[in-house]
Amino acid sequence: MLKIKRQAVNTDPIGIFDSGIGGLSIAQCIEQQLPHENLLYVADTLYAPYGEKSAEFIQQRVNEIAQWFIAHNAKAIVVACNTATVNAIDQLRAKISIPVIGVEPAIKPATIFSKNKKIAILVTKATAENKRFLALVAQYSHNSDVIIQPCPGLVELIEQDKRNSPECKLMLLTYLQPLLEKGIDTIVLGCTHYPLIKSLINNICGDSVVIMETAQPVTEQLQRQLALYQLINSSNSSGTTTFYSSKYCLTQQALFSHIWQRPLHLNSYP
Numbered sequence: 001m002l003k004i005k006r007q008a009v010n011t012d013p014i015g016i017f018d019s020g021i022g023g024l025s026i027a028q029c030i031e032q033q034l035p036h037e038n039l040l041y042v043a044d045t046l047y048a049p050y051g052e053k054s055a056e057f058i059q060q061r062v063n064e065i066a067q068w069f070i071a072h073n074a075k076a077i078v079v080a081c082n083t084a085t086v087n088a089i090d091q092l093r094a095k096i097s098i099p100v101i102g103v104e105p106a107i108k109p110a111t112i113f114s115k116n117k118k119i120a121i122l123v124t125k126a127t128a129e130n131k132r133f134l135a136l137v138a139q140y141s142h143n144s145d146v147i148i149q150p151c152p153g154l155v156e157l158i159e160q161d162k163r164n165s166p167e168c169k170l171m172l173l174t175y176l177q178p179l180l181e182k183g184i185d186t187i188v189l190g191c192t193h194y195p196l197i198k199s200l201i202n203n204i205c206g207d208s209v210v211i212m213e214t215a216q217p218v219t220e221q222l223q224r225q226l227a228l229y230q231l232i233n234s235s236n237s238s239g240t241t242t243f244y245s246s247k248y249c250l251t252q253q254a255l256f257s258h259i260w261q262r263p264l265h266l267n268s269y270p
Contacts, residue, residue, distance in 0.1 A: 015069030022193030023080030051124025123190035244269035
């Protein structure tokens, strides 16, 4: 059982984690819109991608990282990973009392926005097979034709910083071309790694296809939860963001800096 030993205060940090670098897209949005908050970002890169792991293993990793955040006085936890959200967030929320914010694909907005009601959701293998995710699709799909497209191998290429490689472009083309042939006009990015290749997806699909991601809704939900629990940092000073990886090395640090778009120091987790 995960236990919180103290009452959270508003100057405490927010814990954010993903299986790797994908959650940085969400951390950036949080940093920009909640500039006074202190953030702890953990990339569980040693075990990335979660998309190929069992639900039991994902839950174990999520609980261990959450325990680490609690030990570091986190006042809220953002599960910045779609696969971890659908496989582990319910059991995590049952165990701890601080706010836990997950990432869910923008299925509902997509069904409203789509003109021809043909939508594709790009996801990992583990998410595609998850009952919680499938229930979410069923709940919000309404009269829309929603195609779930697993994208095995894509997260690995992104983690290896091969986003602009011919291999990555070919893989994307393999996944996207059949969707385009079916006439989809909206793509939902159902993995936090995929916004890092949004420009590639856009180049293949063209401007007539709308791409939807989740960083903004997650940030807004975090803000609502912090306000509800009176945990918004009232300081006027800028917050700090500290980065950790379970596979620390200089190559990882360079990759993090590249994606974050400014130099940073990467620490070893745990």
